[in-house]
Amino acid sequence: MRRIALVGNPNCGKTTLFNRLTGLQQHTSNLPGTTVEAHHGKFKLPNETIELIDLPGIYSLFAESDDEKLVVQHLLGEGVEKPDAILLVLDSSNLRRNLLLQQQLQDLGYPTAAVLTMQDSAKRRGLAQDISHLEKQLGLQILGINPRKDRQLAAPISLFLEKLLNAAAPELPPNDTENKLQRFHSGEKIKGLSLETLLRYNRIESILSACQTQEYFGWKSFTLKLDRWFVHPVVGFLAFFAVMMIIFQGVFTLAEGPMTWVEDAFAWASVGVESFLPQHTASGLITDGLLPGLAGVVVFVPQIFILFFLIGLLEDSGYMVRASFITDRLMRKIGLNGRSVIPLVGGFACAIPAMMATRSIRNRSERLATMIVVPLMSCSARLPVYVLLISLAIPAQQFIGPVPAQTLVMTSAYFAGIIVALLIAALFKRFHPSQERSEFILELPAYQRPRLQTVAQQAWMKCKSFLQEAGSVILIISVALWALSTWGPGDSMNQAKIKAEQAAKELECPEDLEPREFQSQLESTFKLEASYAGHIGHAIEPAIEPLGYDWKTGIALISSFAAREVFVGTMSTLFQSSDGNVSGIRARMQKEIDPHTGEPKYGIAYALSLIIFYAFALQCISTMAVMKKETGSWTWPISLFLLYGALAYLGAFIVYRWSIGFLI
């Protein structure tokens, strides 16, 4: 299959075009040792199907960040097959700067054609180009399109690309650009690059003077009007916080409906399986092991999708760059960069894409510092844990002043992470000062209406990889847990049953429970305690007892070191809430009785201590793996795992003791 690479500046409409042409038929690829992604998709020409490759947006081939390097690696064929041709995407409203890349690419000798986008916004800025004149001047075919609005896009482009593939390769003018690029990207300092760039701009100027007219320089744009508010010293920061609040509120309210559907579907499936299968250990594997474990993950897909979607809208609209702009000064003081804001906000969705998003930070210390603190942003996987614990221990009707207590605790969990992140970044700067110069130099693109379809597509791709990765881990863990909690050494399970019967006689039955229900609960508690899982839990209990956790929590804690969201799945397996429903687990946990005292086991101190533990601990193997890829060694992920583990332990200990002293 022949391949065409899409190359262009950031914000030129390249990804919109790619998504329109390839639809959902996409996959991503990484170069060995990196996480920078190229997107691949199939596209039909009249006589053949070709592969389109969407590469990260770049301003120049002589660039230093990892995503820019990926483009050059593709063009030079380093570690990947070279594309057969290039489709250059040129932003008409910014043609002068866009043509620098065209001039550099010309030296590599690829068959090239170009599409000209954003002609409508060029017009608003008083710019107009004569396309046929431009074609002659640049020596390449140009097609004017609007990837956002054109109804017919695939047909003209497929004809255009077929012509490109059938054209003879251009004659390569004598130059040493390829050689220079190779040397530049192997780290050599090359003299005269600035001068070369200036000369290229001189040539661009003379081309444009012949085929572009500019009516006026001053432009009263919508973007400038909006920016007056978004960068305002007071309104700007208020808007930033308001936007964040709206996102989190949106995640909760918008996800409510879909979450209920998922819960209902699993409850329905569980009932169906139970009535369909005979009462047997194997059916227990499905109804008590697999289904609750899976439900515990799938139920959070709506929240995760909405969070990715809303953050995607913010990025696509151009707002996130303004957030970088207004926070740069503060970020610089603690050794970060304005650009760190995007990964940090993204960290609230998931640390994995956030780690990748740090690649646009050129200064290595600033980038490392950003990666170090990203895991402290409470990601969407922690959300289910917080939700379960908060609803377990804090009544919805309780208020502290005018604020509902549940909201207050949730917000505090997020802020605990943010504050510690800022402190750690500042400490890192102090002990690891940067050797390189820090830079900002950031384009502030015009605001645009976010492209719902593109953003939704990208959010869905991320959800899919979340489901695939978390799903398989969770499936294995829930089956293992079910086995470990169903069987025990020797005849301990039978003995547990006898012990439970005795305890039921000795203890007083609580008022809100039926005597039979009380007895069956005591029985399952004693059985779990006698099982293999119970033995493991008991083995680590001395270590976590000071934090207020029992052996059951210990099991959930261990299993969630694979990924945090496993906690809820594990709890639902352990408490056999087979409908996979938060309120189901909560009900079982609230009824849980300490067999020795007859009191409820899981109170507010327990919940707060666990929330703090989850806020700080680096319990995510995928995050660690991505960080290893991005930093090139296991040193940082392992150090952070230990550091944040210690912090989590200490924080949980303090919170637990404090809550016992003050709240109970």
Place this chain on the structure above:
Amino acid sequence: MPMTADQLRNGESAVIASLHEGDYRLRLAEMGCVPGTRIKREYQAPGGDPIAFRIDTYLLGLRLEEARLIEILPEDKGGNA
């Protein structure tokens, strides 16, 4: 003393005269800050740093120290040329 871009006030425009030597020179040139280009200061972040300049037809955010590397020839006051 030649004027540099950071000395412009909001709404004032100028023409870029030259770029100082240094690490940012290539980056600034690539982003279109080349001699002969029109530059206009549009607004600044809280605290006066970074600053948003219009370079020809697009907005570019630069820190003070980056803007100081761009030497300019003042064009006119008021900017809507």
